[in-house]
Amino acid sequence: MPEQAEATRATILVVDDNEANRSLARNALEDEGYRVVLAASGEEGVAAFEREHPDCVLLDVRMPGMDGFTACERIRALPGGDRAPILFLTALRDVDTFDRALRAGGSDFITKPVRPTELIVRIQTALQLWRVSAELRQHYDLLRHQRDDLLRLQLQKERLMAFVVHDLKNPVNSMDLNAQVLLRDKTLSEGSRGAAMQVRTEARQLARMILNLLDISKADEGKLAPRHAELDPQAMVSEILAELDVAAKSRKVTLRSTVEPGSVRVDPDLFRRTLANLVENAIRYAPAETAVTVTFTRAGGDIEVRIADAGRGILPELREKVFDPFVQGDAAGDAGMAPGGRGLGLTFCRLAVEAHAGRIWVEDASPGAVFCVRLPHGL
Numbered sequence: 001m002p003e004q005a006e007a008t009r010a011t012i013l014v015v016d017d018n019e020a021n022r023s024l025a026r027n028a029l030e031d032e033g034y035r036v037v038l039a040a041s042g043e044e045g046v047a048a049f050e051r052e053h054p055d056c057v058l059l060d061v062r063m064p065g066m067d068g069f070t071a072c073e074r075i076r077a078l079p080g081g082d083r084a085p086i087l088f089l090t091a092l093r094d095v096d097t098f099d100r101a102l103r104a105g106g107s108d109f110i111t112k113p114v115r116p117t118e119l120i121v122r123i124q125t126a127l128q129l130w131r132v133s134a135e136l137r138q139h140y141d142l143l144r145h146q147r148d149d150l151l152r153l154q155l156q157k158e159r160l161m162a163f164v165v166h167d168l169k170n171p172v173n174s175m176d177l178n179a180q181v182l183l184r185d186k187t188l189s190e191g192s193r194g195a196a197m198q199v200r201t202e203a204r205q206l207a208r209m210i211l212n213l214l215d216i217s218k219a220d221e222g223k224l225a226p227r228h229a230e231l232d233p234q235a236m237v238s239e240i241l242a243e244l245d246v247a248a249k250s251r252k253v254t255l256r257s258t259v260e261p262g263s264v265r266v267d268p269d270l271f272r273r274t275l276a277n278l279v280e281n282a283i284r285y286a287p288a289e290t291a292v293t294v295t296f297t298r299a300g301g302d303i304e305v306r307i308a309d310a311g312r313g314i315l316p317e318l319r320e321k322v323f324d325p326f327v328q329g330d331a332a333g334d335a336g337m338a339p340g341g342r343g344l345g346l347t348f349c350r351l352a353v354e355a356h357a358g359r360i361w362v363e364d365a366s367p368g369a370v371f372c373v374r375l376p377h378g379l
Helices: 002-008 019-031 042-052 068-077 095-104 116-183 190-220 233-243 245-250 268-285 345-355
Strands: 011-015 035-039 056-060 086-090 108-111 229-231 253-259 264-266 290-299 302-308 359-364 369-376
Touching: 011 019, 011 042, 019 035, 019 116, 035 042, 042 056, 042 068, 056 068, 056 116, 068 086, 068 095, 086 095, 086 116, 095 108, 108 116, 116 190, 190 245, 190 268, 190 345, 229 233, 229 268, 233 245, 233 253, 233 268, 233 290, 245 253, 245 268, 253 268, 264 268, 268 290, 268 302, 268 345, 268 369, 345 359, 345 369
Parallel strands: 011 035, 011 056, 056 086, 086 108, 253 290
Antiparallel strands: 229 264, 290 302, 302 369, 359 369
16 A cells, blocks of 8 residues: 555654553554654654654653653754654643644644554654645745746846946947037038938937837836926927938838827827837838828827838737737748837837826738827826
8 A cells, every 4th residue: 555655664753751652652653664763751862863864753742851842842953853743742732732832843733642543644644744845845945946046137137238228328329429520510521421310310229229128127127107297299209200311211211290289298208219119110111102100199188199101011910919029020021010120119119108008009001000109198
């Protein structure tokens, strides 16, 4: 039987100053296939545990010299002393004795006189429960180590992110400033001026990517909080289109906008980068000799921005996935997504919009796609 096979592998330490009790326990346990070690005092019991490393301890409470409570505390303090169940045997059936047994580290509490059958069942139960408890502790330790490893990786990622953002922002800003210096040179040739404009456009796009990466990390930690302020949407849209005009012209794409007058209350930086990312994405998506349009309207109590292109559009099954990190079309764009996409700009857009308590989605423009942003007005 499984219980018998299990018993032959288990050693039981019986600690009792009464010889008759020791003999009774030994006979009952050995009949079940257990290996039994006897000790006549608390001191002998502690020494026997240290020497034999038993699987279970049967411990009398009232003994001369070191009583069972003290012996239990000493055993628990030994190496491996926390890995064996300890069952107290006592004729005292009261709450105080029971509580003291638990405080000392006892696993079970058996009152005398004990019948052999009950003793065997209680020991079998204690061993099974202790084994399950040990397995749970192993699982807990494994989960704790995995959690610690993940936390360590997260902290390393945050430190790396801080280094990347700090170390990249300065050279990118320097590129932009140097491009501005070149553009102020009246003697610059038309070709060189165009190259300088291209450098400035790409530097600004790279700066947005760096900030997007930082804000995505903040959103993962629940720290992306908008700071609302009044701004003029017409001025902001005009600035974005002027900034991206070089990129649009290089692809022979026309930029157009329709903006209802009035002010909006949003986080200026997050909202501006959201629209810039969407317009930049639309430019990459749009075929030559077509237009990208930005429409800014008010719908009820909300504000709505729609950025449309005349490209191949986005397949219905991909319209939610385009906002996931690192999702992008292949070089041919045959996934129905923008070819060359970096996979983070649209993720940032979704997080920034959601931080404003708004929503972002994609519609079919037939042809092309329309990225729609709706935000509560007057936040």
